[in-house]
Amino acid sequence: MSSEPIERRVSYLGDRLRGRRCQICGKEYFEIRDYCGNCGRKSFGKMADIDLFYEKGRLEICTLVKEPTNKFTKLGNYIYGIVSFHNGKIRVPGRLTDKIIKDGETVDFSTLEGREVVPRFRRRYSVGKSDIIPTISLAFTLADEYYPHQEYVVVKPNKEYEAPGIVGYGAYTSKFRIKEGGMERAIPFIDEDAITAAVEAGKLALIHSGVDNSLIGKVYVGSESNPYAVKPIASKVAQVLKLGEEDEDVQGVDAVDTEFACKAATSMFKDAASLVNYPKLGIPYVMVIGADNSQAAPRDCPGGELDLFVGFGGCAYIFGKTDVIAEIEGWYSCTSDTPDFWRRDGEPYPMHGGRFTGDPAYFKHIRKAAKKLMERLGLQPSDINYFVAHQPNVQFPVRIAKELGFKEEQYLPSLQVAKFGNAYSGSSPIGLAAVLDIAKPNERILIVSYGSGAGSDAYTFITTNQITEKRQRQKLTVRYQAENPYLEYVDYTTYRRLKLGM
């Protein structure tokens, strides 16, 4: 049983590596210190905060851990060492994550030592089912492989827009894949889950938008794989990314989780846009995240058919009215009570309603939402440059796109399911991100999500000139993550082990 006060302290200092620097002598400390050991009392009040969350470090020395302490056994073998920041002024212990070391594999430590690493927000170790899930950023990824280091630079906005829209976004998935039946599907590393994916996506969105994190007034996280039945993902996102104004250890932000199967995130786009558009509210930006470690029962169990399609990933959007890259033109949502897919409380895996899937569910709602919105805005398929649909598999989005009259060049750019699998709440948002990655200014995008249970949200966005300006800020584009040479492919057993997590 983990001790909650200790857990809170470790999370506060460790989820986003914090330290202090003495402004008199320059000595730096990991952890918060009110005075400097060298300078003593005169340094009181002269200690500046150090935030290592967006920094890169160096793996100084390392070794292989094959017989970890009890709570780390599920990780298997891993590299552990000392990571330094600021030319060795701060040194911390660190585990190299995103690396599978097979039994019997010999590691040449000198090939790892001296390389740059990026702190990652991950699960710390395994705990009992009823315990708080411990997290930490003392897990590091090599910066010269899948996950490059990116600085977070706050950019002063220079243009106000009439209508609200997307100010920045970030799509994240891990470097692990399983390749089966013509599909590649993303798998979390063993220390990842919907929470870490949501934080990661939010981090990438902040980097891309250049928005000051303290100006985010609300954060929504849509997910159907929150490891907690009660305890929001959004609170972790708010705390780790320091959303809203920070006052002591409390963030001045509203944070809430939403759930509606795969449309939990897209549903909130309109709420986010409305909030930033509401006069006198003083909320300049709102973040919406869809993140899932998509759940599926093992293949031979009831509900196991989903196991062929599920993926992993998160996607975050920041809505606002300044430096917008895609303005919202219109939206339409529809809902009906359709039992096509559900998961009962306390059950680990969702069930799938067989004949209710497809025509009475996916196709009916997407068709309705898309047609209604186009009708309202007086649009023809030819007026739309890109069509994005929810992607539970490859066939469904292609069939509905064709039915609605879209051509390959309109729907193929958003079709990412064959690269990432179905990322549930992150599915259509990742499709939209793939389009925003390549869209030119003044192009129209139609996105239609689908959430089982059932409903669809349709939105049209019109891109602005600023879309191309901001593009250079993001190295981790959807394409970068889909075609990365460092992707690691694993077998079915490893896939289930990683997906089940710690």
Next chain:
Amino acid sequence: MPNRPVIVGAGRTKFGEHYEKQPERLIEEAWLRASEEAGLERKDLEACYISDYFLLITNKLGLEEGFLSELTELHVPMDFARSFSSAFSNACNAIQAGKYDLVLIGGIEKMTDRWDKIRDDLMLLGDPWSYYAGGTPEANHELMLRAYIKKYGIEGENLEKLNLALAQISVKNHLNALKNECAQFQRKITVEQVLEARRIARRPLGVYDFAPISDGATAVILASEETARKITDEPVYVLGSSSATDYLTFPAREDVTGFLATRLAIGKALKTAGINLWDIQILELYDQSTVMEMVSLEDLGFCEKGKAWKAIFESCQDYKGYYSINGRKLFVNMNGGLKADGNPLGATGGAQIHEVFKQLRGEAGERQVTSDKELKYGCVLELEGFGTKGHVHIFGRD
């Protein structure tokens, strides 16, 4: 050091696994041996100083004082410390201050009762941030070795020699333990076995590089000079005793190729003792790993930084029972060290002091060392955590 405390007796149990004995029984056994030797009775004791690192966690045994009082029918002041050296220092202070004339220092640990969780406990108590990051007790030693190799640019043939030197440390300690009936491992090992264990582990250090977990107890009886005269004709004096501390988080320390706490403690201890480093002939080091024995020779000042492996390698080419450093003899870990004698944390320091005491009195039996120069001074280094605390004691005889 005025009013020098005198060791008048020392006793210990065998180290190893004692699943059949309760912790109090172990300390009783150690006390009986020490008191029998000194010809003392319980009622002679004025106070007790007890040490254990984490009996509270491993055996859920709090208020050890009460257990001991119940067992011994003693109602004298008893105090508790985390390491034998801490308890020993406190006892020395009390005797020097003239508060007591005869005290017992007892150390006890029973780690095997919790073997399945012991490494988590050790890490969580010794270096929590490293634990949270995935560190293990072994990893710290390996990182220190990697840092050492890097800092001193040791490569090629020299690196091979360094690795051999570390293996020889373990072989040497096992050899010494053959003559120690209380040692946990009384068996010879070979350099090839040590190297093979590293190959199997595919890590810089293997199972033969590390001290085991152990159960055991030790006891030392300390007296004021005046009282000691009535008890023994062969007093072993505590000439200097000092300690120093360092960061809990090992990776955050300025230098990770040695222990600052040791360097500070030896300086102060030598000063109090009023002797030179090289007056010391018998040395008990805290070899939780072979790397620790190597760097401790440097930290104490017997070898230059980055050079200890050379002296060890050369001494062990044709090992004569001692390290030969710049033509001088240094008898190191004659009881087998933590590696072969065992390492019941709270009792370990007592075994180290026990060894130096026996050697200086010429009572070490088969292990007794002889030197061309009369054996006069011995030194004990005990560390807590991964060098978070370093204790150095210097002992001497008339």
